[in-house]
Amino acid sequence: MTATRVLLLLLSVGSGFAQAPPAIAGIRGGTFPDKWITGGPKCVEVPDWQVHEYNEDLYIIRESGCTDPEKPFLYLFFGKDRAMLQDTGSGPAETARAVNGVIAKWLKAHNRDAIPLVVMHSHSHGDHIAGDSQFKTLPGVTMVPLTVAGTAQFFAIKTWPTDIGQIDLGDRLIDIIPIPGHDTLSLALYDRQTGILITGDSLYPGRIYVKDFDAFKTSTQRLVDFTRDRIVTHILGCHIEQSTTPYVDYQIGTAYSPYELPLALSRAHLLEMNDTLQEMKASRDRKLLRDFTIWPIDPQHPFPHPAKRP
Numbered sequence: 001m002t003a004t005r006v007l008l009l010l011l012s013v014g015s016g017f018a019q020a021p022p023a024i025a026g027i028r029g030g031t032f033p034d035k036w037i038t039g040g041p042k043c044v045e046v047p048d049w050q051v052h053e054y055n056e057d058l059y060i061i062r063e064s065g066c067t068d069p070e071k072p073f074l075y076l077f078f079g080k081d082r083a084m085l086q087d088t089g090s091g092p093a094e095t096a097r098a099v100n101g102v103i104a105k106w107l108k109a110h111n112r113d114a115i116p117l118v119v120m121h122s123h124s125h126g127d128h129i130a131g132d133s134q135f136k137t138l139p140g141v142t143m144v145p146l147t148v149a150g151t152a153q154f155f156a157i158k159t160w161p162t163d164i165g166q167i168d169l170g171d172r173l174i175d176i177i178p179i180p181g182h183d184t185l186s187l188a189l190y191d192r193q194t195g196i197l198i199t200g201d202s203l204y205p206g207r208i209y210v211k212d213f214d215a216f217k218t219s220t221q222r223l224v225d226f227t228r229d230r231i232v233t234h235i236l237g238c239h240i241e242q243s244t245t246p247y248v249d250y251q252i253g254t255a256y257s258p259y260e261l262p263l264a265l266s267r268a269h270l271l272e273m274n275d276t277l278q279e280m281k282a283s284r285d286r287k288l289l290r291d292f293t294i295w296p297i298d299p300q301h302p303f304p305h306p307a308k309r310p
């Protein structure tokens with residue numbers, strides 16, 4: 001073999017890796033965008049939603065800060081039999097139009113006419129359920145009830161919150177883990193196909209409001225235990241509020257946040273949160289960490305999130 005042919009062979013091997021990142025056995029990979037939309041600088045130029053294809057069967061959809069400064073992230077999974085959407089957005093968002101657009105393209109790519117859709121929620125706060133009414137009347141849509149009893153029944157969670165439920169979307173099992181603390185109805189999802197753990201508002205790069213401290217501490221320990229023997233490729237939450245400057249978050253209600261941290265955290269962040277909660281013991285002071293803040297709130301007072309925060 002000539003030196004030129006060896007070089008060509010090496011180049012072709014290299015480009016193959018560049019196109020398809022190496023996968024861990026049994027875990028399907030995906031990508032994140034270089035940047036997420038936030039809310040500006042010119043709102044007229046910013047789309048209401050950013051749809052990102054993590055891979056062909058998982059979409060991450062971010063609401064623009066121009067529509068609502070909460071700018072939540074929504075997740076849309078596809079299995080062989082069903083699709084599942086987590087959360088429906090914040091404020092006056094046309095969520096169903098955005099989600100239906102993604103579903104229509106997925107159907108076309110798979111030569112299918114329709115797929116049933118399950119709409120569930122990371123938790124019950126207003127910035128995650130605002131678009132519910134847009135889905136309730138659509139054909140083929142099942143809404144998971146926004147109650148502990150209804151959620152437990154739907155996902156076959158025998159004892160709330162200590163048991164774990166499942167949903168099978170068709171060759172795609174997702175574990176449903178109750179994690180009360182931020183909200184009574186908080187859930188984490190573990191997608192066995194991608195190894196992604198979705199933690200809602202209970203862990204993300206930003207302000208982790210803790211309403212029920214003891215419940216939150218127990219839930220976090222339960223998540224640590226659940227993930228001990230599993231591959232966790234990414235931990236994804238529902239907001240980004242943290243800036244790229246360590247320990248510094250964007251102010252509450254900021255629409256335009258061009259220097260925000262990436263969305264994806266790792267299991268190391270979960271362990272950091274768990275250790276910190278253990279150390280906090282009786283303290284209810286805010287705990288600033290590099291990539292997020294643990295922010296206990298007084299359960300006796302109205303929950304400040306999302307309209308008014310402390």
Ligand SMILES: [Zn+2]
Binds near residue numbers: 201
């Ligand atoms: Zn919340």
Ligand SMILES: [Zn+2]
Binds near residue numbers: 070
């Ligand atoms: Zn939220």
